[in-house]
Amino acid sequence: MPTLAVNIDHVATLRQARMAGFPDPVKAALVAEDAGANGIIAHLREDRRHINDEDVERIAKSITTRFHLEMAATDEMRKIARRVKPYSVCLVPEKRKELTTEGGLAVAGRVKQLKEYVAPIQNDGIKVSLFVEAAAEQLEAAAEIGVEYVEIHTGHYADAEGYEERKRELEKIFVGIAHAQDLGLKINLGHGLDYDNIISFSKIPHINEYSIGFSIIAEAVFCGLHDAVSRMALLVADFSV
Numbered sequence: 001m002p003t004l005a006v007n008i009d010h011v012a013t014l015r016q017a018r019m020a021g022f023p024d025p026v027k028a029a030l031v032a033e034d035a036g037a038n039g040i041i042a043h044l045r046e047d048r049r050h051i052n053d054e055d056v057e058r059i060a061k062s063i064t065t066r067f068h069l070e071m072a073a074t075d076e077m078r079k080i081a082r083r084v085k086p087y088s089v090c091l092v093p094e095k096r097k098e099l100t101t102e103g104g105l106a107v108a109g110r111v112k113q114l115k116e117y118v119a120p121i122q123n124d125g126i127k128v129s130l131f132v133e134a135a136a137e138q139l140e141a142a143a144e145i146g147v148e149y150v151e152i153h154t155g156h157y158a159d160a161e162g163y164e165e166r167k168r169e170l171e172k173i174f175v176g177i178a179h180a181q182d183l184g185l186k187i188n189l190g191h192g193l194d195y196d197n198i199i200s201f202s203k204i205p206h207i208n209e210y211s212i213g214f215s216i217i218a219e220a221v222f223c224g225l226h227d228a229v230s231r232m233a234l235l236v237a238d239f240s241v
Contacts, residue, residue: 004236005039005068005188006032006229007213008059012042012050025051026058028225032216033065035226036233039087041211043070044080046094053080060084068211070131073105073117081121088127090151090188091118104133104153107141115145122146129188134176143183151188151211152176157200158192170200181206195219195232202239210236 011028015021029040040063042051060067066087071077072094081089091114093105107114107130118128129149132138142150157169173189180187189201190211201207212232220228 002207002236002239003038003209004036004229004233005041005066005209005211006037006216006232007041007043007070007190007211008032008217009041009043009050010214010217012052012055016050025055026062029059029063031225032229033063035229036237037065037229038233039066039068039209041068041070041090041213043092044077046072046074046076056080056084060086068129073114078117078121081126082124085124085126088129088149089121090129090131090149092131103155104135104138105131106138107132107145108137109141111141111144118145118147131190134173134180136176136179139176139180139183139185142180143185147185149186149188149208150180151190152180153191154189154193155191158194158197174204177204177207195235198232198235205240207239 008025008028011023011025015023032040040059042056042059044051044056068088068090069081069086070090070092071081073091091105121128128147129151130142130147131151131153132142134152139150152173154173157166157173160166160169177187186208188209188211189207193210193212194215216228216232
């Protein structure tokens with residue numbers, strides 16, 4: 001059965017808006033777990049705009065489900081990951097002025113560099129995922145690097161305007177999923193997924209995990225975090241295996 005991993009970054013975003021001590025992303029992680037989340041995601045950005053180092057340390061020590069750490073492929077982040085030892089790390093691109101991650105990591109043409117980068121992390125027993133576009137060259141490079149997982153970027157589909165554009169973007173993802181599976185990669189999906197657009201993936205077999213954050217935190221404003229996570233977890237639980 002596919003699982004749900006809840007990204008709690010935007011709980012920290014709300015905290016940082018007032019530079020306050022609350023809301024606490026660790027408390028959010030525990031509520032999400034109780035509501036049915038199978039994993040917790042936090043993105044420790046280089047600029048620390050929301051999640052900070054203390055959050056990462058506390059999340060790793062507090063939750064009982066899987067902790068997925070999103071990070072850029074820098075020496076600093078690798079040192080943090082190897083110290084904290086999350087269940088997995090997902091390497092993502094970062095731009096200083098972006099509102100959120102804008103696209104997949106460019107792995108094609110960087111196989112040797114990234115293979116050397118992830119090796120110490122994998123040797124520590126930490127699983128590695130790459131956040132990539134559903135393009136053959138990126139997926140093939142990911143397989144060559146030797147990671148176990150890819151998270152296919154669903155943002156272009158989520159942001160598409162009009163039926164035809166959404167259909168085109170969805171088909172690209174479907175083709176990418178099939179190709180990644182042929183390469184032996186485990187598939188996670190994430191970025192821009194919400195309670196409505198996620199239904200397009202309900203009949204796609206062998207998806208490992210759905211990574212969802214903003215839509216759940218936004219919905220929680222109106223119904224509470226426990227209910228918002230629970231509703232998404234129930235949706236995912238009904239999907240094809």
